[in-house]
Amino acid sequence: ELRVWKSADLTVTTAAPVLSASPAATTVAATATSVTWTITSNTDWTITPGTDVTASATSGNGNADVTLSFAANKSTDAVTYTATATADGCPDVTITITQNEIK
Numbered sequence: 001e002l003r004v005w006k007s008a009d010l011t012v013t014t015a016a017p018v019l020s021a022s023p024a025a026t027t028v029a030a031t032a033t034s035v036t037w038t039i040t041s042n043t044d045w046t047i048t049p050g051t052d053v054t055a056s057a058t059s060g061n062g063n064a065d066v067t068l069s070f071a072a073n074k075s076t077d078a079v080t081y082t083a084t085a086t087a088d089g090c091p092d093v094t095i096t097i098t099q100n101e102i103k
Contacts, residue, residue, distance in 0.1 A: 017043040019090035027098040034069035037095055045087040053081050053097075073099045 019041045026035055039045060039060065046059045047066060056067040073079045078101045085093040 015042055017041070017087055017089040019043070019045055019085060019087040019093055021085050021093045021095050024093075025096040025098070027100065030073040030100045030102045032070070032072040033099075034067050035097060036065050036067045039064045039066055039085060041087055041090075043087050043089070045085055047095075048084045048086070050082045050084075053083055055083065068095065068097065070097070070099065072102075074102055076101050 019039070022038045022040065028035060039047075040063050041060075042062065044059070044061045047055050047057070049055045049058070049068065052070055054069045056069075057064060060066075068081075068083055070081055079099045081097040081099065083095045083097075085095065
């Protein structure tokens with residue numbers, strides 16, 4: 001059976017935008033290092049690295065792995081870094097990295 005539809009008879013529903021980052025937080029050694037996050041999204045997104053953080057990508061569309069890198073912590077106190085992922089129509093996602101103190 002063949003049915004012909006008029007475009008006026010069809011309704012197209014767009015999926016709601018989604019944005020998440022995994023893991024949301026992690027703790028790393030005091031040495032210079034990098035950590036890879038998985039961005040899960042069905043839309044355009046951007047990442048704003050925080051102070052002293054570099055990102056392998058600062059924007060994309062859809063799912064992606066993004067590596068955040070930072071220098072060694074030379075302090076006797078732990079340091080916390082953040083990066084923020086954003087996408088239109090989604091709450092901002094904060095990525096938190098705690099870098100241990102030098103021992």
